[in-house]
Amino acid sequence: MPEGHTVHRHARAHRTTFGGRTLAVDSPQGRFAAGAALLDGQVMSATQAWGKHLFLGFAPGPRYRPRHWLHVHLGLYGTWRFGAGAPPEPRGAVRVRLISDDAWAELRGPTACDVVTPDEKDAITARLGPDPLREDADPSRAAAVVARSRTGIGALLMRQDVVAGIGNVYRAESLFRAGIDPYRPGRDLSGAEWDALWDDLVVLLSDGVRRGSIVTTRPEDRERPRGAVRRVDAHYVYRRTGLPCRVCATPVLAEPLAGRTLYRCAVCQR
DNA sequence: TCTGCATGAAAAA
């Protein structure tokens, strides 16, 4: 489920599993053979996530600054699988395998998977907006774009050069929680509304990293307020087309917007 | 077991 929270979890998983280790890198599928050859036998000396982009740094030794970064964007289908011990025989389209002496990871179906230089990595992150999960995030950069834009806030939130790491779930859910109509132009949001929206994104994404899944409902708005959150109780509007809004019971709306499905409550979001 | 949809985004048109 690759929105920003998932990618940050992957960065952490790579760090704990492979950080400082010498890795064998290959590409059973063959599509990444040249890149894998560059990294094979190197040490993973750094890991980083920015929005939906994952960067794994490779160097001659653990204390070296990375000379090559493996840059991965999962897109809609991409997945990482981790395991302990010896790696299984690769089945199907495995783009990359990372193998240490006691663990392995497999990457399938990514939108992007390439080896980049430090400069190229900087160029990629320079094109991205602030990531609510990063300490160094500067929300005023996003605020400035939003405040100037006639585009609806629902479309702006999906733009990775405005806010990095937000996908269709966090877009729908954060705007519901804020009570904001996704079609409202960015420049019609007050400063306080933007600040609250950003702060809520930080809360929601951080919670997503902790849980490993996206849960946006407040306990009192769930059918079962206590205990583990069931899948059907996790969201306010996302994938709840036609079901009654948890707050006002009006049927949830779904309509395509720029190729994606926008979910909203027309009554709660103004 | 089968079917269709999905958390993304670049490229084509």
Place this chain on the structure above:
DNA sequence: TTTTCCTGCAGAG
């Protein structure tokens, strides 16, 4: 705005 990449899952049967 449409197509493509090509995986995992939920729901139907």
